[in-house]
Amino acid sequence: MKTKTDYKSILIEINILTIAIAIIAVAVYFFLVPSYTSISSMSGLGIVLSNFVPLPLSAITMILNVVLLIIGFFTCGKEFGLKTVYTSVMLPVFLGIFENIFPNTGSITDSQELDVLCYILVVSVGLSILFNRNASSGGLDIVAKIINKYLHMELGKAMSLSGMCVALSAALVYDKKTVVLSVLGTYFNGIVLDHFIFDHNIKRRVCIITKKEEKLRQFIVRDLHSGATIYEAIGAYNMEKRNEIITIVDKGEYQKLMKYINQEDPEAFITVYTVSDMRYLPKK
Numbered sequence: 001m002k003t004k005t006d007y008k009s010i011l012i013e014i015n016i017l018t019i020a021i022a023i024i025a026v027a028v029y030f031f032l033v034p035s036y037t038s039i040s041s042m043s044g045l046g047i048v049l050s051n052f053v054p055l056p057l058s059a060i061t062m063i064l065n066v067v068l069l070i071i072g073f074f075t076c077g078k079e080f081g082l083k084t085v086y087t088s089v090m091l092p093v094f095l096g097i098f099e100n101i102f103p104n105t106g107s108i109t110d111s112q113e114l115d116v117l118c119y120i121l122v123v124s125v126g127l128s129i130l131f132n133r134n135a136s137s138g139g140l141d142i143v144a145k146i147i148n149k150y151l152h153m154e155l156g157k158a159m160s161l162s163g164m165c166v167a168l169s170a171a172l173v174y175d176k177k178t179v180v181l182s183v184l185g186t187y188f189n190g191i192v193l194d195h196f197i198f199d200h201n202i203k204r205r206v207c208i209i210t211k212k213e214e215k216l217r218q219f220i221v222r223d224l225h226s227g228a229t230i231y232e233a234i235g236a237y238n239m240e241k242r243n244e245i246i247t248i249v250d251k252g253e254y255q256k257l258m259k260y261i262n263q264e265d266p267e268a269f270i271t272v273y274t275v276s277d278m279r280y281l282p283k284k
Contacts (some may be wrong), residue, residue, distance in 0.1 A: 080136070140166065
């Protein structure tokens with residue numbers, strides 16, 4: 001039986017990827033290029049190579065991305081590969097558009113340090129969107145994704161590791177200050193990226209002991225469409241047996257759950273834990 005193609009979902013996904021790659025292109029062209037640093041991206045390596053190769057930055061970026069794109073397609077899966085093909089094509093397209101609309105653009109901040117800071121903040125927004133959609137902007141992002149998949153390293157740390165080689169390449173072209181900024185920028189870019197990704201993916205493990213156990217269980221399963229586990233707990237004070245309901249929810253579900261509990265049983269005993277990662281097999 002053929003599955004019906006959801007064109008609306010595909011269109012929404014394309015729009016999200018396009019917005020994310022546009023954000024990254026803005027960060028590269030308006031902040032990374034004027035800073036003359038080389039931070040965690042093939043665009044940064046492209047800036048270094050543009051001093052030796054008589055090609056525009058957009059063309060160099062495209063060439064560098066193709067090699068790693070082929071590797072990423074086979075190592076990280078078809079979905080990741082197809083999405084990254086699209087974003088890898090769109091990044092140099094956006095850079096080319098900016099080169100034509102804003103030729104010879106200088107530093108907006110008039111400060112190399114502020115350019116690096118602005119680049120880190122802006123590019124991390126775009127990259128976090130892509131990684132959370134199982135995509136990347138190509139280049140070193142693919143290397144980071146491979147490291148994350150096979151070595152189970154956090155994406156931000158993987159970006160820092162793969163980006164250090166590119167950052168150090170700045171020594172071939174620029175002065176010591178620029179090299180130091182490139183290395184520091186690469187390191188902090190990884191930290192900020194992890195912050196954006198984990199804040200987006202963060203979940204909460206909520207443990208509840210309530211007198212209205214069955215109503216709460218029904219709410220979690222039917223209204224939140226989530227799962228739960230029930231354990232028998234014994235109070236140490238009077239050795240009374242009670243059931244404890246444990247569920248893992250995202251931010252939106254957590255707010256709905258707490259609102260429901262406050263309305264139904266304000267005296268319920270609740271403990272909450274932060275969950276940054278979990279692995280499970282979804283129910284069929």
